[in-house]
Amino acid sequence: MDWLERMNRAMDYIELNLAGEIELSEVARKACCSSHQFQRMFSFITNVTLAEYIRRRKLTLAALELQNCKSAKVIDIAMKYGYESPVSFARAFQSLHGITPAMARQDGTALKAYPRLSFLITIKGVDAMNYRIETKESFEVFGMERVFRSDEGGDAPNTPAQFWQQCHANGEVEKLAANAGDLPRFVSQDSYKVHGICSYKNTGNDTFPYMLCAFKSETSNANGYSTITIPALTWAIFPSEPITWDVFGETIEKLYRRFYTEWLPTSGFEQVDGMELEVYGGKAGLHSVELWFAVRKI
Template identity: 25%
Template sequence: MIAALNQLVDFIDGHLTEEINIDDLAVSLGMTEYHLRRMFSALAGMPLSEYVRRRRMTVAATDVLGTSELLAIAVRYGYGSTEAFSRAFRSVHGVGPGDVRRDGGPLRTQPQLRFRLTVEGNTTMDTRIADRPAFRLIGRSARVPLIHHGPNPHIQARIASLPAAEHARLKELSNTNPVGLLQVSADVDPDYREGSELTYLHGVAVTEATPLPEELDVIEVPAGTWAVFHAEGEYPAVLQSTWAATATDWFPSNPWRLRPGPSIVAVLDRAADFSTASCELWLPVERA
């Protein structure tokens, strides 16, 4: 996977003035677009689309400092107008192309990324592979923004808004793995952009044959394979670090890749104030 990501950034740099079809490129690298975008975002710390934009505007700055008309430069980098090009340029450099042409800067450079696998061997990931028939996730859902670090106040507010009786009722409905009350993230942006919206569901897993209460929200989950990661410690930091470790350590070392589908957190045990917890992170996977 590391080699494929480096081939990706090399290809991007060689085609910055062309339209880049990420789906076709992923196939040529033996990956899916979904897995490629998620792994790139997790390892690079930015969405793939954002990296392409930053690299384009970094190289475009050299042309802006030249004598070509701004419209010609905009068209060269795939923009239909100087206004659209200027917005993209300003979002990266903080100033417009006219300012740079007049003053020579300031300019912000996005270097070409290079991925390397660092082998430390001091962390063992407690993981199992589970094949599951189709099931349903039922509960109470809401659209919330994605937050990479620290507690998500929108999710916390959603959970707190449910009365204790509703938590107990949902837990009683659970009848298949993963068991117990679940925290589900679905419809996540493939680039995993901070602030992008996702569907958060607080609920349980039930079999396909289970009668569904009409007032509950439902996510249909097709049959498939899951990688299940056990984590325990300070919450939610331990869960976020485990997710990061799947990208940096587990996927590069194992013949699996992410497939589209919800990610599920099953809280097995927790402190009364939820400061610490023992939990499982369920990620949908397929053989690479």
């Protein structure tokens, strides 16, 4: 089964269950990946979160029923699409459509419709993508880790970006860099000492682990840190151009988006459990990032 078929099977499952319970773990299973991996991939491809897409589809169908089934009670339609009360339904409905459910029943009322998504391969210009495929032996990293919710809920810091900010502010990044030791040979010697790694173990359907990490070597001091072993894997590695920190956010987002929308659907590879490494580096006053995606041949 290829990438497009898997993604469209996940969309089919969502569409068939809009009036029932949608299990995000089952959506991900249809796409042959983890729940976090699917939600992450979906948001980069579509520029909308999976939860927001489902909400829009439910409210699109609810609006159609309000217009076409005049005898149906608002509370029944609300319950059908997962709202526990007419008040919560009306609030969500007005947020999307700009009018109340009652107004939606009037002839000539303008409503918004969000159609079902389908995944297709399209030609997107001629910009080259720089990447390389490397198979690496098992290695270890150590550092500070935290488990995050895919919906970015929970106590702050509730995103990896906030985790980085916190660890910079309290000096943990500098402390980890001082304990990192020498870089291993398989990493560019222009790399910095502290990096990021995501989805290196299973923490549940709707959560994922993230670690601010250093590569472990004979000169490292890993005492007091969490240590994880990364098995021998094949990596698809996508480097950025040299950049300044002010454009870092948009640069890394572009790399992720191009990987998911341009490279992965046509490469003949698939991700391994969503595991990713962010390897940071730089020279001559500029910075760079390499995104390492663990992959295997389909």
